[in-house]
Amino acid sequence: MPPSIHPFDLVAALRHKHLTPAIVFLTSRRACDDAMQAIQRSQVTLPPQRQHAISLVLKELSTQYPSIAEHPLLQTVERYGVAAHHAGHLPSWKIAIEELMRQGYLDAVFATTTLAAGVDFPARTVVLTQSSVRKTREFTDLTISEVQQLAGRAGRRGKDFVGFAIVTPSPYIDIDVITKGLTGHPEPIDSQFVIAYPMVLNLLKAHPLDHIQGILARSFAQFQLNRRAEALEAKQDAVHKQMEPYGPRVCTDWITQWQIFDLARKQKAQRAHIRRREPPELMARWQFLTPGRVVGLPKGRGVVLRQYRSRGERCPMVTVLRPGGHVTECPAAMITHLYDRTLEVEEAREFPWCTVDSLGHLIEELSELPTRIPNLPILVQEEAEETEITLTLNDEFPCPTCPSRLPCQKDHATALRLRQELQRHTKTIQAHRTGLWHRFQERTEVLQRYGYLTSTCHLTEDGEWARLIRIDPSLLITELIRTEAFSGIEPQILAGIMASIAHDDDRPGSFPRISHGLASLLGQVRKLAQSLAPHEDPPLLRADVAALAERWVGDTSLTWIRLCQTTTMAEGDIYRLLARNLEFLSQLHTLRATHPGLADTASRAIKALRRDVLEELP
Amino acid sequence: MTTDELEKLLTKLPVSQLHMLARGRIHRHFRLGKRRLVEALLGHVSVNRGGLESDLQALIQQSPPPSQESRPRQKPGSAPAGVGRAGNKQRAPSEAGHAEPAVPASDLSAFLDGIGVPPPQPLVPDAWQEEALGHLATTDVIVSVPTGSGKTYVAIEAAKRAIEADRTVIYTSPLKALSNTKFTELSKLFGADQVGILTGDRRDNPHAPLLIMTTEILRNLLYDAASGEIDVRLDTLGLVIMDESQYIADPERGVVWEETIIFCPAQARLLLLSASIGNPQEIAAWLTSIRPTPCHLVQHHRRSVPLRAGYLHPNGKLAPLFRSVGIPHGHGALLHPETKRLFAQYEDATLPSR
Numbered sequence: 001m002p003p004s005i006h007p008f009d010l011v012a013a014l015r016h017k018h019l020t021p022a023i024v025f026l027t028s029r030r031a032c033d034d035a036m037q038a039i040q041r042s043q044v045t046l047p048p049q050r051q052h053a054i055s056l057v058l059k060e061l062s063t064q065y066p067s068i069a070e071h072p073l074l075q076t077v078e079r080y081g082v083a084a085h086h087a088g089h090l091p092s093w094k095i096a097i098e099e100l101m102r103q104g105y106l107d108a109v110f111a112t113t114t115l116a117a118g119v120d121f122p123a124r125t126v127v128l129t130q131s132s133v134r135k136t137r138e139f140t141d142l143t144i145s146e147v148q149q150l151a152g153r154a155g156r157r158g159k160d161f162v163g164f165a166i167v168t169p170s171p172y173i174d175i176d177v178i179t180k181g182l183t184g185h186p187e188p189i190d191s192q193f194v195i196a197y198p199m200v201l202n203l204l205k206a207h208p209l210d211h212i213q214g215i216l217a218r219s220f221a222q223f224q225l226n227r228r229a230e231a232l233e234a235k236q237d238a239v240h241k242q243m244e245p246y247g248p249r250v251c252t253d254w255i256t257q258w259q260i261f262d263l264a265r266k267q268k269a270q271r272a273h274i275r276r277r278e279p280p281e282l283m284a285r286w287q288f289l290t291p292g293r294v295v296g297l298p299k300g301r302g303v304v305l306r307q308y309r310s311r312g313e314r315c316p317m318v319t320v321l322r323p324g325g326h327v328t329e330c331p332a333a334m335i336t337h338l339y340d341r342t343l344e345v346e347e348a349r350e351f352p353w354c355t356v357d358s359l360g361h362l363i364e365e366l367s368e369l370p371t372r373i374p375n376l377p378i379l380v381q382e383e384a385e386e387t388e389i390t391l392t393l394n395d396e397f398p399c400p401t402c403p404s405r406l407p408c409q410k411d412h413a414t415a416l417r418l419r420q421e422l423q424r425h426t427k428t429i430q431a432h433r434t435g436l437w438h439r440f441q442e443r444t445e446v447l448q449r450y451g452y453l454t455s456t457c458h459l460t461e462d463g464e465w466a467r468l469i470r471i472d473p474s475l476l477i478t479e480l481i482r483t484e485a486f487s488g489i490e491p492q493i494l495a496g497i498m499a500s501i502a503h504d505d506d507r508p509g510s511f512p513r514i515s516h517g518l519a520s521l522l523g524q525v526r527k528l529a530q531s532l533a534p535h536e537d538p539p540l541l542r543a544d545v546a547a548l549a550e551r552w553v554g555d556t557s558l559t560w561i562r563l564c565q566t567t568t569m570a571e572g573d574i575y576r577l578l579a580r581n582l583e584f585l586s587q588l589h590t591l592r593a594t595h596p597g598l599a600d601t602a603s604r605a606i607k608a609l610r611r612d613v614l615e616e617l618p
Numbered sequence: 619m620t621t622d623e624l625e626k627l628l629t630k631l632p633v634s635q636l637h638m639l640a641r642g643r644i645h646r647h648f649r650l651g652k653r654r655l656v657e658a659l660l661g662h663v664s665v666n667r668g669g670l671e672s673d674l675q676a677l678i679q680q681s682p683p684p685s686q687e688s689r690p691r692q693k694p695g696s697a698p699a700g701v702g703r704a705g706n707k708q709r710a711p712s713e714a715g716h717a718e719p720a721v722p723a724s725d726l727s728a729f730l731d732g733i734g735v736p737p738p739q740p741l742v743p744d745a746w747q748e749e750a751l752g753h754l755a756t757t758d759v760i761v762s763v764p765t766g767s768g769k770t771y772v773a774i775e776a777a778k779r780a781i782e783a784d785r786t787v788i789y790t791s792p793l794k795a796l797s798n799t800k801f802t803e804l805s806k807l808f809g810a811d812q813v814g815i816l817t818g819d820r821r822d823n824p825h826a827p828l829l830i831m832t833t834e835i836l837r838n839l840l841y842d843a844a845s846g847e848i849d850v851r852l853d854t855l856g857l858v859i860m861d862e863s864q865y866i867a868d869p870e871r872g873v874v875w876e877e878t879i880i881f882c883p884a885q886a887r888l889l890l891l892s893a894s895i896g897n898p899q900e901i902a903a904w905l906t907s908i909r910p911t912p913c914h915l916v917q918h919h920r921r922s923v924p925l926r927a928g929y930l931h932p933n934g935k936l937a938p939l940f941r942s943v944g945i946p947h948g949h950g951a952l953l954h955p956e957t958k959r960l961f962a963q964y965e966d967a968t969l970p971s972r
Contacts, residue, residue, distance in 0.1 A: 003968055005932040013934045018733050091795055122766055124733075127930070145864070148894055152765025155923030158739070161732045163923050167939055168930040169964045175668055175953075179939065182927050183951045188897035189864060192872035199877065206844035218880050220866065223904040470838055579794075583818035617798065 004129060004170035007035035008042045011082060011108050014125060019164055020107040022125035023153055027134075027172050029570065032084040032110040036073065039082050046081045054078050054105045058096060065092035065616045067560070077106070085111045088570030092616050104159070113142070113150060125164040126154040131177035141174070147181025193221030193436070197536070198474045200443045201452060201459060201467035209457045216436045229432040236425045239418055246415035249404045255419055258412035282316065282333055284380045289318050289332060291354070292345040294366075294373065296337025297322075297330065301369065303343055303362055305353040307332070319353055325363045327352045339373040446535045450479065465594040471587055475536045476501065476529050481591070485524055486598050491605035492554030493518050494598075495581060497525060498588070498605075499549030500541045502580040509569035514547040522546055548574065549581055553608045560612045575613065582609055620949065621660060627674060628656045635677055639670070669969065672962035679955075723954050729926060729938040746916050747772050750889075751779070753914040754857075758888040758905055760915050762898035767922045769891040773859045774807065776889055781812065781827045785856020790833040790878070792865045794818065800861075801830045833860065837874050840881040855886040863890040866901070884910050894919060919947075929957040932964065 005013075007024075014022050026032050045051070055078045062069040071093055077083045083097045083106055100106045101121040109123070113133045128150060132139040142150075155163020167178050195216075203212055216222060251257060286307070289295070293304045295318075302320035305327065310317040316332040343365050346358040354362070402408075447453040452463035459467065466478040480486060486494060496518045514522075522543055529538035544567070552563055564571055585602045592599035628636065629652075636655045640647035643665075644658045662670060743751075750759050750772050761769055777787045789804075791797050794817045801815040801822075814823035816831040816839075831839075836858070843852045858878075866875040882888055888905065892898065898917050905913035927939035937956040940946055953961075 003932075005930065005934070009932075009934050010930070013930060013936065017730060017936055094795075095799075145893070145895065149765060151925060151927075152893070152921075154925055155766065155921065157766060157768065157922055159735055160923050161734055161736055163921075163925045164928055165925055165939075165945075166928040166930050166936075169932065169961060169968075171968065175961055176671075179927075179951055179953065182939075182945050183947055183949075185947075186894045186896045188900065189867035189895050191876065192867060192869050193876055194873050196873070199873075202841040202845065206841070206846075215880065218908040220876050220879075220901070220904050223907060224900070227900075467841075470834075470841075586818060 005168050007038045007110070008044075010127065010168065011039065012044075014127070014166075015107060019125040019166065021101060021104060021123045022108045022127055022166075023101075023121075023123045024108055024110050024127040025113045025129060025150055026110055027112070027130045027170075029086045029088045029112055032086050032112060033088075035110045036076060036082065036084045039080050040076050042080075045079045050081060050105065051078050054081065054100060057100055057103060057105060061096050061099060065095065067092050067613050067616060068096050070561070081105065081107045083109050085109050086572070087112070087576070088572040090571050090575050090613060092613070094572075095617075113146070122153050122156040122163075124154065124156065124160050125166055126151055127166045127168060128173075128178055129168055129170045130172040131174040131181075132172060139172075141177045142181055143187055144181045144184040145186040147178060148186060151182060191219065191221035191224050193219050195436070195439050195443050196472065196474065197443060197447060197452075197478075198467055198470045200440065200447060201463055202470075204444075204453065204457055205459055205464075205467055212440060213437050216440060219436070222436055225432040225435065229429045232425050232429050232432070236422060236429070239422050239425070243415070243418050243422070246411055246418070249408060250402055254404070254408050255412060255415045258408060259416055262412070281380050284378050285335070285338055286316055286332060288338055288376060288378065289335070290342070291347055292342040294339040294341040294343065294369065295320065295335045296339065297334065298336060301337075301339075301366070302328075303345070303366055305345065306347070321352075321359070321362055321366065323363075323366050325359070338376045338378065340376045341369070341373050446475075450475070452478070465591050468590045469587055471502075471584055473501065473529075473532075473536050473539055475532055476525070476539070477584075477588075479528055479532065480525060481588075481595065481598065483528070485521065485528075486601070488597070489521070489601065490517075490554070491601050491608055492550045493521060494588075494601050495553040495585065495605040495609060496546035496550035497521060498584045499577055499581045500543065500546035501525070501539050502584045503542060503545045503577050504540060505573065506540060506542075507569070507573065509542075509544050509548075509567050509573070511544040511547045511551075511567045511569075514543050515550060518546055518550050519543065545569075545577055549578060549609075552578060553605050556608055556611065578609060578614055582606060582614070585609070621663060623950070624663065624671070624674070625656065625660055627678065628659055631674075631677065639673055639677065643670070666965075666969070668961070669965050672958055672965065675958055676962060723941045723956075724938055724943045726937060728943055729928065730936075741771070743771065743775075744768065744922070746918055747775070750914075750916040751775055753916075754779075754887055754889060757911040758890075758909055758913040760863075760890040760892065760898055760902050760905065760913060760917075762892045762895055762915070762917045764894050764919060764921045767920075769861070773861065773889065773891060774804070776857060776859065777804075777808075777828055780857040780887075781808075783856065784854075785827075786854045787828045787857045787859065788836060788855065789828065789830045789859045789861065790836050791830070791861045792833060792868075792871070794832055796861070797830050797832055804828060804830065833865070833874050833878055834871075837878045837881075840878060840883075844881060852883055853885075855883055857887050857889060858882055859889045859891065861891045862893070864892045864895050867895075879905070880908065882909075888913075929954070929960065931960045935960065 010024065011020075011022075014020050024035070026035065046054075058068060058074065058078065067090055068074070071090075073083070073093075077097075077100070083100070085094055085097045089097075097106070097109060098121045101109060101123060109121075113130065128147075130142075132141050133146070151165035154165050165182065167173070167175065169175070203215065207215060246255070248254075289304050289307050291304055291306055295302055295304060297320065300323060302322045305319040305321050307316065307318045309315075310329075310331075317329055318332050318335070319327060319329050321327055343362055344358065345362065346355040347353065348355050352359055444453055444457055447463070448455060448457075452460055452466050454460055462478070462482060466474070469477050469481075471477070480497075486497075493515075496514075500522060522541065526538075526541050529541060532538065548563070548567055548569070551566065552558060564574060567574065569577075585606050588595075588602040589599050589606065628639075631639075633652045633655065636652065636659065637647060639659060640650075640655055643662050644650070644655075647655060647658065650658060659670065744767075746761075746763065747768060750761050753759050754776050761772060763769060773789065777789065780787045789800065791800055797815060797817055801813060805813045808828060811823070812826055812828055814826035814829045815821075816824055816829060816835050818832070818835070839852070860875065860878070863875060866872045868875075879888065888909065890901070890905075895901075898915055902913045902915040925945055926943060927945050929937045929939045931937070937960060938954045939957055941952045941954050946952075
């Protein structure tokens with residue numbers, strides 16, 4: 001049986017049951033493109049009237065978005081009535097596909113789930129082929145909300161009596177996740193409030209410091225935290241009630257007394273335990289004497305084959321392979337050197353403790369070892385100093401005559417557990433109530449250190465303009481401006497730097513050439529980002545995307561197609577990179593009052609950036 | 619099927635059948651007693667739950683109800699051929715069909731019944747849409763309804779009413795692309811001079827009564843207004859519509875939604891449009907606690923176009939996913955027997971040999 005249905009069969013089955021138009025969600029862009037190719041190979045085309053209708057729509061759209069007319073998939077869409085829709089495509093192309101779907105001319109669209117939220121078109125049918133989705137690097141199961149969001153695209157209001165969510169198995173599917181997603185109740189959502197530097201600056205610009213806590217308290221984050229704190233307080237009350245029988249007895253602090261006593265007893269037991277064992281040097285080495293380790297013996301070297309404890313010798317032993325193929329047993333204490341080198345060993349359960357093959361290899365490798373091998377540095381833990389408590393405390397209870405000794409002995413474990421629970425709750429509640437404010441204060445401290453805020457939390461001259469930079473990573477950008485890294489640079493260099501700051505996708509791309517000026521400035525930016533790392537996550541700062549933006553801005557005769565040919569990045573990714581770059585540059589442009597030179601460079605870069613495909617969409 | 623249910627089902631089975639289930643799943647299962655077997659099988663759930671469950675279902679359907687004491691004893695002896703090395707899977711298809719489920723499962727024709735295009739009908743607003751619009755006159759409103767049930771209608775109608783009352787309306791969406799689409803759509807509806815757009819790099823008609831922008835832009839506007847640099851008439855602002863407000867849970871951008879709501883001028887009404895989420899009540903309670911007027915929640919789970927779930931086998935065979943025609947709600951939804959059989963077959967063929 002094939003691992004999953006062939007795209008062509010899928011479309012055919014949907015057509016046969018009148019389940020078209022359909023959106024087919026696939027795992028990756030690659031899968032979407034492969035599906036398109038498979039459809040192309042099938043050579044089953046639409047009737048001419050429908051082909052004509054599609055080409056009419058596309059022709060009309062291409063007057064507004066010229067890039068549609070040049071799209072390599074144009075013919076395929078027209079002839080087969082099937083399209084792919086994912087982030088690798090240009091927005092204009094996606095608009096065209098959406099428009100065709102809305103008018104009902106396409107039979108199926110292959111899309112990725114990652115952009116489900118951005119897919120703004122319904123269909124009669126939604127086909128699900130996966131139950132997990134790639135988030136950052138790992139695949140995670142779809143949540144109930146996500147499944148419902150995907151399935152929700154099925155059934156067009158006013159055009160369908162009923163919508164269909166079709167599940168088709170593939171290696172990426174766990175049918176339980178899908179059924180649970182379809183039948184379940186969506187998950188509750190949680191606040192994702194983070195306090196960013198521009199937020200701090202803008203808040204302090206508009207409000208005095210003593211109002212800030214009140215403003216933060218109005219956030220959904222604090223609202224949810226308060227609810228959690230209240231729930232914990234209720235729990236705390238219950239614990240208080242349980243604690244009632246364990247109030248003060250003969251001594252008020254009997255719980256602590258018993259806790260210390262208990263601790264001392266445990267430590268003592270452990271101490272005795274250690275003394276029975278071997279010296280600490282040996283114990284530290286013991287863990288490294290694993291099969292394959294090269295060791296030095298009084299006479300020559302060897303490779304450890306196994307370690308064991310000998311009953312007869314009453315000490316840890318190792319089996320060592322000596323040069324010449326002798327397998328000998330020796331006490332671990334006899335080993336003089338432990339080298340920083342291990343050899344491959346295939347262990348076996350009986351003599352000679354490794355497979356015959358690997359024994360041969362080992363003997364060979366052992367004879368070829370260099371004369372000098374570095375020693376393995378081993379940290380020997382000093383035997384713990386005996387604490388005062390253990391020294392002063394015997395196994396005897398400190399107050400043997402105490403009348404409440406027996407009840408205390410019985411209760412102290414429960415009482416201690418309750419008390420610890422109480423303390424834990426108190427801490428958590430406190431963290432919930434004041435956490436947001438503390439995080440705000442942390443941010444202000446950083447801003448004060450870098451000179452954006454005065455010690456009284458007023459905006460400095462730098463702070464006044466820095467608050468206008470409301471993009472991540474704001475601190476890096478403002479610091480770059482402050483250190484005058486951008487003074488007197490060319491628009492294309494600025495665009496390159498901003499592109500590398502803006503791009504947060506680690507999808508591999510390639511673009512080899514980067515100009516010398518940009519490379520050196522990028523090095524400077526990397527250094528600065530590294531130094532800011534404790535306060536702000538450094539962006540990826542990829543050189544290849546910087547070069548791409550530099551090329552586009554620097555050479556205004558470069559066409560979009562030529563630009564795409566210079567890199568392996570998908571068209572849609574390049575577009576998104578440049579569009580985001582536009583946004584970042586226009587943020588720099590807002591600083592025209594204080595940094596006229598930079599704003600001018602930014603506006604020149606914007607002008608050069610916005611051409612060809614980037615001009616199509618407003 | 620929850621783990622508890624699974625455990626119950628497993629304990630009901632005779633040991634011989636448990637061994638059948640354990641074959642290939644549990645190392646040296648023949649050494650285990652019944653209790654340990656059940657435990658081991660439950661432990662196996664984390665490895666391949668679907669497979670175990672479908673095998674179990676197939677076993678239960680094959681075997682007579684456990685009330686007849688004599689039959690299970692007979693089973694392993696009388697049917698050694700089926701239990702043999704080929705595994706129980708092969709037999710499942712033929713016998714699963716004979717089992718009589720308590721609720722008759724829907725068939726494919728019922729499932730596919732009703733495909734078609736409804737005749738054009740005049741748009742009659744649903745009760746919840748009227749409810750949302752009615753409350754918007756006096757309070758903030760959160761609308762949390764399934765995708766595609768007509769949230770846009772509420773937004774358009776609300777905007778219309780606010781503009782008639784000579785108030786400014788701001789409509790925010792999470793994505794620039796969505797803003798642009800909405801701009802084109804609303805420009806057609808309201809007239810080009812009535813609608814403006816502000817995004818990161820676009821500024822059209824910024825003094826129109828209906829402004830479309832991304833949420834980030836509105837947040838920036840509100841910050842600028844708070845520090846005294848007003849660029850849009852916020853004092854005449856009568857309504858802020860936030861589309862896709864489930865984005866408040868977005869790890870990177872969610873904070874922008876919160877900031878916008880916190881700083882939204884008191885005189886303006888808030889209309890939050892969201893897909894189905896788990897805790898709209900909590901958001902409503904939050905809004906009530908920080909806004910001058912209590913927030914009204916409009917919520918329902920009914921879809922305007924009913925949804926059905928199906929299963930398409932790689933060989934092109936279609937079957938309903940669930941026993942019922944529509945999608946059931948809640949736990950323990952039963953898969954359609956045909957689907958269960960096909961999927962078990964699929965897993966058998968594709969999973970690495972047990």
